[in-house]
Amino acid sequence: QVRCExxxxxxxxxxxxDIGGLHKEVRRVREIIELPLKHPEVFEHIGIDPPKGxxxxxxxxxxxxxxxxxxxxxxSVHFIHVNGPEIIDKVYGASEAHLRKVFEEAKQxxxxxxxxxxxxxxxxxxxxxxxxxxxxxxVVAQLLALMDGLNTRGQVIVAAATNIPDSIDPALRRxxxxxxETEIGVPDRDGRMEILEIHSRGMPLGQGVTLDGLAGMTHGxxxxxxxxxxxxxxxxxxxxxxPDIDLDEGVVPVDRLSELRVERDxxxx
Ligand code: ATP
Numbered sequence: 157q158v159r160c161e162x163x164x165x166x167x168x169x170x171x172x173x174d175i176g177g178l179h180k181e182v183r184r185v186r187e188i189i190e191l192p193l194k195h196p197e198v199f200e201h202i203g204i205d206p207p208k209g210x211x212x213x214x215x216x217x218x219x220x221x222x223x224x225x226x227x228x229x230x231x232s233v234h235f236i237h238v239n240g241p242e243i244i245d246k247v248y249g250a251s252e253a254h255l256r257k258v259f260e261e262a263k264q265x266x267x268x269x270x271x272x273x274x275x276x277x278x279x280x281x282x283x284x285x286x287x288x289x290x291x292x293x294x295v296v297a298q299l300l301a302l303m304d305g306l307n308t309r310g311q312v313i314v315a316a317a318t319n320i321p322d323s324i325d326p327a328l329r330r331x332x333x334x335x336x337e338t339e340i341g342v343p344d345r346d347g348r349m350e351i352l353e354i355h356s357r358g359m360p361l362g363q364g365v366t367l368d369g370l371a372g373m374t375h376g377x378x379x380x381x382x383x384x385x386x387x388x389x390x391x392x393x394x395x396x397x398x399p400d401i402d403l404d405e406g407v408v409p410v411d412r413l414s415e416l417r418v419e420r421d422x423x424x425x
Pocket of ligand 1: 174175176177178214215216217218219220221222223273317318319351354378379380381383
């Protein structure tokens with residue numbers, strides 16, 4: 157239920173090069189997470205406590221998880237990815253025990269970075285919870301206690317992501333908890349262009365394809381939409397080759413394959 161990825165190399169590594177747009181946001185997140193984990197001496201010297209928690213908020217598919225993965229990889233720290241809804245366990249006390257385990261693992265492997273995705277699922281505002289939602293109440297209380305128990309010099313930083321920041325328990329946003337917030341918003345035209353460049357990186361593109369033109373036509377698309385657009389366009393190109401492929405014999409016409417490009421029309425399918 158909890159993906160413990162160890163040092164972030166364990167899974168396909170995400171680097172800052174894989175993030176389109178979001179330059180200001182990445183810089184800020186690096187300052188809040190990477191700097192204190194890699195160089196605690198800076199904070200010691202200047203006499204302030206590094207942050208313990210940061211909240212990333214914004215619409216789905218804008219790159220919150222991507223940033224977390226990239227920071228973990230680039231900082232080479234122990235990374236624990238917790239999916240909010242997955243941690244909820246109906247068995248009495250099990251969700252809290254999961255959370256305690258996560259924080260314990262982080263402390264033992266410090267410097268470490270815990271990323272809690274969809275935190276609203278485990279820490280909804282307690283005032284919105286009626287009495288039959290006792291479990292969520294206990295989970296929020298446990299998370300608060302774990303955050304408070306983190307020693308600021310303990311080299312464990314927690315980031316949490318949500319689409320709806322106002323739906324999480326306000327107590328979590330108090331000083332010493334998730335007291336830094338960064339909005340990860342919908343990309344503008346330049347951001348979309350960079351994201352399209354990233355997701356079409358390995359594709360042979362036809363001459364009629366201009367990523368700048370595509371960026372101009374995709375107002376409102378988030379990163380996940382643009383990634384899907386590129387994937388679907390490539391699949392449309394592959395489909396053009398299909399009649400020439402003999403699946404029974406397992407023969408792909410090499411000359412046709414080498415000529416195959418993802419064309420402008422493929423993006424409009
Ligand atoms: P959710 O709120 O649904 O969890 P999220 O903000 O965490 O969404 P991600 O999981 O980071 O979104 O994004 C999904 C996928 O979309 C990424 O794996 C990536 O392929 C693509 N993507 C999103 N944003 C970007 C971006 N800024 N640059 C490049 N790719 C992006």
